[in-house]
Each structure stands twice: as structure tokens, then as C-alpha cells.
Amino acid sequence: MKVSNGRWRERLLDQMPPALAREIDVYETEIELRKQGKLDEKVFAETRLRRGAYGQRYDNGQRHDGRQTRHLDYPSAGLTKGPNTLWDAPGMQRIKIPFGGLTTRQLDVLADLTEEYSDGIAHVTTRQDFQLHFVHIDDTPSLMRRLAAVGITTREACGNAVRNVTACPYSGVCSDETFDVTPYAHACARFLLGHPDTQDFGRKFKIAFSGCKHDACALTTIHDMGAIAATRVEDGRVRRGFELYVGGGLGSVPYQAKLFDAFVPEEELLPIAQAISRVFARLGEKKNRARARIKFLVNNLGMEEFKRLILEERASLPPDPTWTAHLDRLHAHEETPLKPASSLNGTAHSEGFRRWVETNVRPQKQPGYVVVTVTLPLGDITAGQLRGLVDIARRFVNDTLRTTVEQNFVLRWVSEADLPEMYAALDRIGLGQSGAGTIVDVVACPGTDTCKLGIASSRGLAGELRKRLAEQSVCLDRAIQDLRIKVSGCFNSCGQHHIADIGFYGVSRHIGGYTVPHFQVILGGQWTENAGSYGLAMGAVPSKRIPEVVERITRRYVAERRNGESFQEFVKRIGKSEVKTMLDDLTHVPDHSVDASFYSDWRDPREFTTGDMGVGECAGEVVSQVEFGLAAAEREVFEAQVLLDRGDAQQAGHQAYVSMIHAAQALLRTKMAEITNDPDRIVNDFRTHFYDTERFFDPFAGGKFAQYLFLAHQRAASPYTPESAHHRIEEAQLFIEAAYSCYGRMSTATVPVDGSR
Amino acid sequence: MDIQHLNVKFFVEHPEVVDLDPFLTIFNRWIQEQVCDDLLIDVADYRHVVAGPGVVLIGHQANYSLDNTDNRSGFLYNRKARLDGSVQDRLRQAVRSALLACRRLEEDPLLQGALRFSGQEVRVLINDRLIAPNTEAMLLALQPELHAFFDGLYGGAEYTISHPSDPRERFTVHVQASAPFDITTLLDAVNIP
Ligand code: SF4
Numbered sequence: 001m002k003v004s005n006g007r008w009r010e011r012l013l014d015q016m017p018p019a020l021a022r023e024i025d026v027y028e029t030e031i032e033l034r035k036q037g038k039l040d041e042k043v044f045a046e047t048r049l050r051r052g053a054y055g056q057r058y059d060n061g062q063r064h065d066g067r068q069t070r071h072l073d074y075p076s077a078g079l080t081k082g083p084n085t086l087w088d089a090p091g092m093q094r095i096k097i098p099f100g101g102l103t104t105r106q107l108d109v110l111a112d113l114t115e116e117y118s119d120g121i122a123h124v125t126t127r128q129d130f131q132l133h134f135v136h137i138d139d140t141p142s143l144m145r146r147l148a149a150v151g152i153t154t155r156e157a158c159g160n161a162v163r164n165v166t167a168c169p170y171s172g173v174c175s176d177e178t179f180d181v182t183p184y185a186h187a188c189a190r191f192l193l194g195h196p197d198t199q200d201f202g203r204k205f206k207i208a209f210s211g212c213k214h215d216a217c218a219l220t221t222i223h224d225m226g227a228i229a230a231t232r233v234e235d236g237r238v239r240r241g242f243e244l245y246v247g248g249g250l251g252s253v254p255y256q257a258k259l260f261d262a263f264v265p266e267e268e269l270l271p272i273a274q275a276i277s278r279v280f281a282r283l284g285e286k287k288n289r290a291r292a293r294i295k296f297l298v299n300n301l302g303m304e305e306f307k308r309l310i311l312e313e314r315a316s317l318p319p320d321p322t323w324t325a326h327l328d329r330l331h332a333h334e335e336t337p338l339k340p341a342s343s344l345n346g347t348a349h350s351e352g353f354r355r356w357v358e359t360n361v362r363p364q365k366q367p368g369y370v371v372v373t374v375t376l377p378l379g380d381i382t383a384g385q386l387r388g389l390v391d392i393a394r395r396f397v398n399d400t401l402r403t404t405v406e407q408n409f410v411l412r413w414v415s416e417a418d419l420p421e422m423y424a425a426l427d428r429i430g431l432g433q434s435g436a437g438t439i440v441d442v443v444a445c446p447g448t449d450t451c452k453l454g455i456a457s458s459r460g461l462a463g464e465l466r467k468r469l470a471e472q473s474v475c476l477d478r479a480i481q482d483l484r485i486k487v488s489g490c491f492n493s494c495g496q497h498h499i500a501d502i503g504f505y506g507v508s509r510h511i512g513g514y515t516v517p518h519f520q521v522i523l524g525g526q527w528t529e530n531a532g533s534y535g536l537a538m539g540a541v542p543s544k545r546i547p548e549v550v551e552r553i554t555r556r557y558v559a560e561r562r563n564g565e566s567f568q569e570f571v572k573r574i575g576k577s578e579v580k581t582m583l584d585d586l587t588h589v590p591d592h593s594v595d596a597s598f599y600s601d602w603r604d605p606r607e608f609t610t611g612d613m614g615v616g617e618c619a620g621e622v623v624s625q626v627e628f629g630l631a632a633a634e635r636e637v638f639e640a641q642v643l644l645d646r647g648d649a650q651q652a653g654h655q656a657y658v659s660m661i662h663a664a665q666a667l668l669r670t671k672m673a674e675i676t677n678d679p680d681r682i683v684n685d686f687r688t689h690f691y692d693t694e695r696f697f698d699p700f701a702g703g704k705f706a707q708y709l710f711l712a713h714q715r716a717a718s719p720y721t722p723e724s725a726h727h728r729i730e731e732a733q734l735f736i737e738a739a740y741s742c743y744g745r746m747s748t749a750t751v752p753v754d755g756s757r
Numbered sequence: 758m759d760i761q762h763l764n765v766k767f768f769v770e771h772p773e774v775v776d777l778d779p780f781l782t783i784f785n786r787w788i789q790e791q792v793c794d795d796l797l798i799d800v801a802d803y804r805h806v807v808a809g810p811g812v813v814l815i816g817h818q819a820n821y822s823l824d825n826t827d828n829r830s831g832f833l834y835n836r837k838a839r840l841d842g843s844v845q846d847r848l849r850q851a852v853r854s855a856l857l858a859c860r861r862l863e864e865d866p867l868l869q870g871a872l873r874f875s876g877q878e879v880r881v882l883i884n885d886r887l888i889a890p891n892t893e894a895m896l897l898a899l900q901p902e903l904h905a906f907f908d909g910l911y912g913g914a915e916y917t918i919s920h921p922s923d924p925r926e927r928f929t930v931h932v933q934a935s936a937p938f939d940i941t942t943l944l945d946a947v948n949i950p
Contacts, residue, residue, distance in 0.1 A: 001837055001838060001839070002761075002762065002885055003759055003761045003839055003885065003888060004885050004887035004888050007887055008887065011887065057799070058798060058799060063788075063798065063799065065785070065788050065789045066785060066789060067789055070788070070789075072796060072798060073796055074796065074817060075796075075817070088817060089798075090798065090815065108925065111925075112886060112925075115884065115927060116762075116884055116885060116886065116927075119801055119810060119813050119815065119820060120803075120809070120810040120813070120826075121801075121803055121806065121809065121810060133801070134801070134815050134820075136837075377805040377806060378805055380803060380805070380806050380809070381806070382806060382808065382809045382810065382826070384808065384826060384827070385808070387925060429807075429808070430806070430807025430808045430809075431807075449801065449802075459802075460802075463802075463804075463805050466805065467805070603781060603802045603804075604781070604785075604800075605781055605782045605785055606785055
């Protein structure tokens with residue numbers, strides 16, 4: 001959409017890391033190929049997902065306007081960016097922020113992108129990412145280049161890949177931590193990003209690092225892999241390592257991660273992560289997405305067998321120096337304060353400031369410094385506020401900030417005496433709200449606002465609860481101040497409702513010929529102890545009555561709690577049936593003619609429908625590594641044609657040859673676990689597995705197309721004329737077509753393709 | 758000069774009386790009734806954000822919002838799709854679209870005449886830092902076009918153009934007429950029937 005789209009590449013070329021720049025070029029070519037109909041929509045969908053470009057509600061070209069389902073007539077008509085996903089429909093761009101760590105320069109760029117490509121709001125997610133909504137797919141390469149120029153990649157922010165690696169936002173400054181996990185989280189994120197062993201998962205894979213076991217800052221037990229800092233004394237020496245958990249996850253059926261090993265030494269962390277990736281890629285479910293997360297694999301195998309397989313895999317890994325390279329640079333992540341340590345003097349302060357300090361400020365382990373939480377309502381922040389935050393960070397704390405899993409920001413290394421001025425500065429940009437980490441700080445997933453799977457309006461409900469609770473916050477009883485409320489728009493649990501004291505997820509009920517938005521009530525989840533236990537469903541209540549649910553339950557807790565009894569203990573004591581009885585009258589829905597407000601959702605005046613729900617892209621289609629490889633080869637031959645058009649015959653001919661090698665390499669993935677990059681070996685292996693067996697033979701042309709590869713390889717070092725380059729390109733195109741046909745025949749064959757992988 | 762992605766904002770006369778709640782209903786109705794040629798898609802609600810974009814009607818060609826950026830309530834037209842024609846044509850298109858929407862809101866029965874926009878002040882910005890960096894040079898280059906346009910819009914009345922110079926911001930000008938103008942008068946000036 002932006003007229004400047006063609007110009008950012010040139011402008012930023014020398015500021016982007018070359019590998020990242022090349023990746024974005026490739027992505028842009030894939031966009032072009034898709035527009036020309038030369039790239040399959042399913043493959044393109046997974047391609048964009050792996051770059052964080054996600055679908056959004058109504059991108060199938062339909063929206064119920066409250067009276068009827070309306071067709072959205074986009075100019076690009078039949079062009080799609082995935083199955084049933086229209087090209088021009090706005091989408092979401094997810095931006096990975098490893099361990100939530102950002103510099104002010106990066107934040108400045110995020111502010112610019114928020115204004116120019118989105119609707120003016122950046123959204124912090126429950127996994128420390130950013131999301132921009134209503135972004136046009138044509139703008140995404142420019143957006144990615146501007147991020148790449150400040151060292152941010154969106155690669156593998158979605159799709160069946162290793163997602164953002166999260167970590168405690170207090171790492172390095174928390175008095176409870178065993179040690180600072182930041183450098184380990186960073187090393188893990190870098191090591192697994194784009195790693196060949198993480199490219200063939202059946203589902204996403206989420207990793208979290210925590211500095212201690214008891215707090216909830218990183219929620220390791222809800223992750224596919226969770227690492228908690230641990231130390232062990234060996235031979236009188238303190239060794240660092242991690243208590244490692246595997247197989248956790250929320251979703252419709254939540255699983256607590258299981259202990260894999262009480263102590264994985266620091267130097268073994270990355271090889272073990274690699275071995276887990278390999279086993280997950282090899283044995284994890286690929287066809288049935290609902291059972292494809294690693295939690296099912298761990299559950300099916302049992303931890304003992306799972307661990308045996310991992311250790312066996314670990315033993316077979318070829319050594320890699322990157323496993324331990326970061327251990328020499330652990331101090332590189334240490335932050336330094338801008339101001340000397342100080343203490344808050346005893347002068348009188350406003351009530352607002354006092355409340356803000358109480359909820360939004362916590363001491364660091366370094367005396368005289370504190371961490372300030374900047375509360376973002378529903379995780380939303382404007383471009384202007386981002387820039388204001390940049391100024392505040394530069395003025396008070398040097399250069400870095402972190403996002404949190406509670407959808408807020410934290411500023412670390414604040415000299416205590418600066419608190420009044422910092423509060424005033426935050427307040428001036430509308431970010432001086434207190435209540436961080438309290439019942440007011442309601443967490444919500446995007447829900448029906450933008451998510452294709454949303455059933456009910458999680459953000460609408462969260463906004464309403466937040467407003468009501470904030471109004472009463474001064475007089476809320478202390479016992480309920482620290483409870484957590486979390487809301488998901490459906491059972492998929494992106495709002496993490498299972499681990500809230502009071503959680504909700506969207507459902508619907510059919511009543512009197514209408515569909516009525518409801519929320520399932522989940523009580524008694526445990527947020528602390530790294531999300532120590534999950535809550536229990538108590539029944540569905542109409543959406544519009546949920547505020548009454550919160551009020552009734554919290555009031556009863558305040559009135560009846562026994563000495564020091566936690567909310568979880570209270571819920572357990574009074575029991576599920578008592579809670580159900582208490583909420584029973586709230587489940588009643590008045591007739592439409594009596595009160596029509598029940599038949600629309602929070603902050604959405606349209607009559608409620610579930611007809612807008614689409615097909616989720618949470619993990620995209622499972623596109624095999626072979627299909628990816630073949631699509632990449634196809635793109636390369638397209639690039640060869642472009643080079644030839646530009647008059648560079650030598651490069652064009654070479655590129656066409658390379659595309660054939662890559663197509664052959666892709667096919668070999670069906671035969672071998674270890675795939676070489678050496679062209680000689682690829683051609684030899686291809687000959688053995690596909691030519692000698694006649695597996696590659698075309699029903700009519702026989703082995704002709706394979707001969708193109710052999711010939712091209714034989715003449716790889718010969719110079720190209722425009723004519724010979726042209727021939728090579730033609731041959732490459734035919735070879736890649738034949739590779740697709742061969743793969744198609746193998747996939748539909750009744751006899752399974754070699755089970756050797 | 759390839760000036761695109763123009764944003765135009767007219768401010769509310771009495772911001773203290775603005776209640777954003779009805780705009781969810783109004784903008785959803787605009788989608789139901791397809792009130793303009795643009796493809797209107799969805800409504801985004803940011804009422805919970807202080808000094809934020811308020812309530813946004815997301816369209817394909819443009820977004821429309823009751824915007825509260827800088828704590829100044831007004832109607833914002835944000836052109837996203839490319840426009841053909843001269844710079845004057847594009848300015849006219851953006852300002853006309855903004856004015857039409859303002860008039861539609863002023864006449865909306867749900868608001869019962871409580872909402873009035875001032876035509877005396879308008880903020881114009883270009884939502885693309887690459888084609889329009891926020892520099893003096895950009896201002897100098899665009900000034901003749903801006904004067905040609907606003908001379909016509911304000912019918913020869915005096916006005917000033919100011920330019921906030923923060924290089925991090927998008928290229929923005931504030932145009933302030935010396936006398937009050939209402940929306941209908943300005944619409945007449947851009948030749949709307
Ligand atoms: S929980 Fe459901 S509605 Fe919410 S973001 Fe996840 S899939 Fe979408």
C-alpha cells in the first residue's frame with residue numbers, strides 16, 4: 001500500500017545485517033511469486049507466518065454487520081495470501097522480542113511503524129512480543145527492513161517454529177533469582193532461530209527462562225520447554241545449570257510441564273534443546289494439529305522414554321562451538337545504571353504517587369535502585385507514548401526496557417530518588433496508572449477484536465472489568481487487590497485463563513433462536529510458583545453478567561476467608577458445587593424482547609454471532625520441509641531469470657544451477673535425516689535414491705529431467721553466455737517441476753515413503 | 758512531488774462534552790449503510806488508551822476515527838491507499854473526505870446535535886517518513902502547494918501555517934485561520950454539492 005515500499009531496501013541496505021537483509025529479499029520475492037500465481041497459497045501462508053505475518057478476523061472477505069453477513073469487496077479480488085485469506089485484507093504482524101528486551105532506538109522504530117503501517121496502537125502480548133494490527137501484506141517487507149536495521153527479526157514469530165523465547169523481566173536485578181538468565185535466554189533464542197533442526201515441527205514450540213522457582217514472572221510450567229536457574233556445588237565449585245521442564249502448555253487441555261532433569265549444566269543447555277528439537281521434529285504428530293504440541297509426545301512416550309530418546313539424540317549430535325560460545329560473554333548483557341543509587345527522601349507525596357509506588361515499584365537487589373512497571377491498559381500503547389517512554393528511559397535509566405508477560409513494560413535501574421519525577425513524566429503521557437500486577441491489571445488475548453478464532457470479546461470484557469475495578473480500587477479490600485484476572489476469547493487460552501485466580505474464556509449459547517455470548521468461569525488457578533496449578537471450570541455465564549460474577553466471588557472471599565487463606569484454598573474449601581450454586585441465578589438470560597443487551601457483546605453493538613469465526617492460523621498449515629525446499633528452489637530460478645533480464649548471464653546461470661541442487665536436496669529429505677550442503681554429495685545421493693531407483697522418472701520423459709541436473713553439475717564451473725544461461729534456467733524450471741511431481745507421487749503412494757526418518 | 762497518505766484532522770469545538778461510547782454504534786452503522794465509496798471493514802475500540810486513537814473505523818482505502826491524540830479530540834481521516842492526480846487534487850480529496858465525515862457526524866441523530874467541529878483549525882500530516890521527512894526542506898518544498906490549497910479553502914481569509922519540528926514525528930502542519938469557519942462553509946469551498 002505505501003508508496004515508499006520500493007525504497008526502504010536501498011535506504012537501509014548498509015544498516016541491516018546481511019543475512020537478515022537477504023531473508024527479507026527472499027520474502028519479498030515470494031510475495032511477488034504469489035501475486036503472479038507461481039507460489040502455492042498454502043506454502044505462501046506458512047512462509048508469511050514464519051515471518052510473523054498473521055491473518056486477522058474477516059480476512060476471508062466476510063463480516064457480519066449486525067444485520068447480515070456482508071461481503072468485503074477487496075480490490076485484489078481472487079488473490080489470496082493463504083487458504084481462504086484475501087490478499088488485501090488487513091493482517092497482524094507479530095514482532096518477536098527475545099526476553100522482552102528492547103533498546104530505546106528499537107522502541108523509536110516501533111513507534112514509527114505503529115503509526116505508518118498499523119492503526120496507531122502497538123500491543124504487548126502475553127509472551128513479551130509486540131503485535132501490530134490492520135497491516136497490509138504489501139507493507140510487511142518494508143516494516144521488516146526497518147526492524148532489521150535496528151536488529152529485530154520477525155522470523156519464526158508465528159508458524160510451526162520456536163516462538164519468542166521469554167524470560168523474567170527482572171532478570172539481573174531480582175533479589176530472588178539464582179542468577180541472571182538473560183544471556184542464556186538470548187543465546188537460546190539465537191541458536192534455535194532458523195536452525196535446521198527446528199524447521200520441521202508439527203506445531204509451535206515455546207520456551208521460557210526463569211531466575212527462580214517460586215515467582216511467576218516467566219511461567220515456565222506452561223511452556224514446551226521451561227528452564228529455571230539452578231546451581232550445584234561440585235568439587236567445591238559452584239556450577240550453573242537449569243532445572244529443565246518439558247511438555248507444558250495451555251490450550252484447550254492444559255498440561256503442566258514435567259521435570260526433565262533437575263540439573264542440566266549450562267554448557268549442556270543448547271545441545272539438549274537441539275536434541276529435543278530433533279526428536280520433536282521426528283516423532284511429533286504432524287497431521288492432527290490438535291495433538292501436535294510436544295506435550296502430547298511427552299505424554300504418549302512417558303518422561304522416562306522421552307528422556308532416553310533425547311539423551312540418545314544428544315550423544316549423536318556433531319559438536320557445535322555455538323553451544324558454549326555465549327558462556328564467555330555472560331557479562332555482555334549486564335546493564336549499567338545512568339544515575340547513582342539513592343533513596344527516596346521522606347517528603348510528602350500525593351496519594352496518586354503513593355499508590356503508584358505501592359503497586360508499580362519494586363526494589364532491586366542492588367540497593368538504591370528500583371524497577372518501575374509501566375501499566376499498559378490491555379497491553380496497548382500509542383506511538384506517541386512509545387516515544388515518550390523512550391525519552392523517559394533515556395532520561396532516567398540509560399537505554400533499555402523490557403516487556404512483561406502481563407502486557408506491561410518495566411524500566412530497571414531507576415535511582416530511587418528519581419521516582420517522583422519519573423511518575424510525573426509517565427503521568428504526562430498517560431502512563432502513570434497504578435495497579436500493576438493487581439486485580440485491576442486484567443490480561444486479555446485479542447479475542448473477537450482481531451482473532452479469527454475468537455468466540456467472545458475478551459478485550460471488551462477485560463476493558464469493562466478494568467474500568468469498574470479501577471473506579472473501586474481505592475476501597476478494594478487488600479485480600480483481593482493481588483488477585484489476577486485473565487480473559488481468553490476462546491478455549492485456546494492465549495489469555496492464560498487457566499493460571500488466573502479468576503479466569504474466563506469465551507463460549508456461546510443458543511437461546512430462543514439467538515446466539516448469546518458467554519464466558520466460562522475458571523476459578524482457582526495459580527499464578528505464583530511459575531504457574532503452579534490450573535483452575536477449574538465452574539460453568540458458563542452470559543458475558544454481560546461477568547462483572548457481577550467477579551463482584552460476587554470477591555465479596556464472598558473477603559467475607560468468609562479464614563486466617564491467611566489464599567483464594568485458591570478458599571475456592572477449594574467451599575467447593576465447586578457451592579460456587580455453582582452461588583452463580584446459578586447469573587446464568588439466566590432474559591428474553592430478547594425484555595433485554596436485548598445480552599445479545600450483543602461488550603464494546604460491540606452488533607447483534608452477536610459466531611458466524612465471523614474463521615479458520616485459525618495459530619500454527620499455520622503443516623508444510624513439509626520438502627515443500628519449503630521446492631518453493632525456495634522455485635524462487636531461486638525466478639531470481640535467475642531476473643538476473644538474466646538485468647544482463648548478468650554468469651550469475652543467472654549459476655543461480656539456476658543452485659536452484660536445481662536445492663530442489664534435489666529438498667527431495668532427499670524424504671530419504672535421509674542428515675542432509676548435506678555439499679553439491680557433490682547431493683548429486684550422488686540423488687542419483688542413488690532417485691535416479692537409479694527410477695523414482696524420479698517422469699511417466700513419459702523418463703530420466704530426462706534428472707539428466708539436466710547431472711549435466712549442470714558437471715559443468716558447474718563453466719562460464720555462461722546469455723544463451724547457455726537461458727538454457728540452464730529452462731532446464732532448472734523443468735527439473736523443479738519434475739521434483740514437485742515426484743514428491744506428489746510419493747506423497748499419494750499407498751506404500752509409505754521410506755520410514756527411515 | 759509524490760505526496761501520499763495524507764492525514765487530515767478537524768478538532769471538536771467542545772471537547773469536554775465528547776463521549777466516545779456512541780461512536781461504536783455510529784461507525785458500525787456506517788458499515789451497515791455503506792455510507793461512502795470506500796470499503797469499510799471493522800471498528801477498533803481504543804477508548805481505554807489515554808490520548809489514543811479513540812474509536813477507529815478501519816477501511817481499506819482510509820481509516821476514520823474520533824481521535825484523541827495529544828489529548829485533543831477531533832475527527833481524523835487517514836488516507837492509506839494511493840491517490841492519483843496533482844498534489845492539489847490529493848489535498849482536496851483528503852480534506853473533502855474529512856469534512857464530509859465531520860458533517861455526517863454533526864448530523865448524526867444519536868449525537869443529537871451535541872458534536873460540532875471547528876473549521877478554523879486543521880492538522881495535516883503525511884503518514885510516510887520516507888516520502889515526507891519532518892524537515893524544514895520538506896516544509897519549504899510543500900509550502901506553495903499548501904498556500905494554494907488553503908487560500909482557496911479559507912476564501913482569502915488570513916491563516917497561519919505552523920510546523921512542529923521534532924524530527925522523530927511525521928511531517929505535520931497546523932493551519933489556523935484568523936476567523937471561525939464551520940464545516941459546511943469549508944465543504945462549499947471544496948466544491949461539494
Ligand atoms: S484464546 Fe482464542 S480468541 Fe484468544 S487469541 Fe487465542 S485463539 Fe484467539
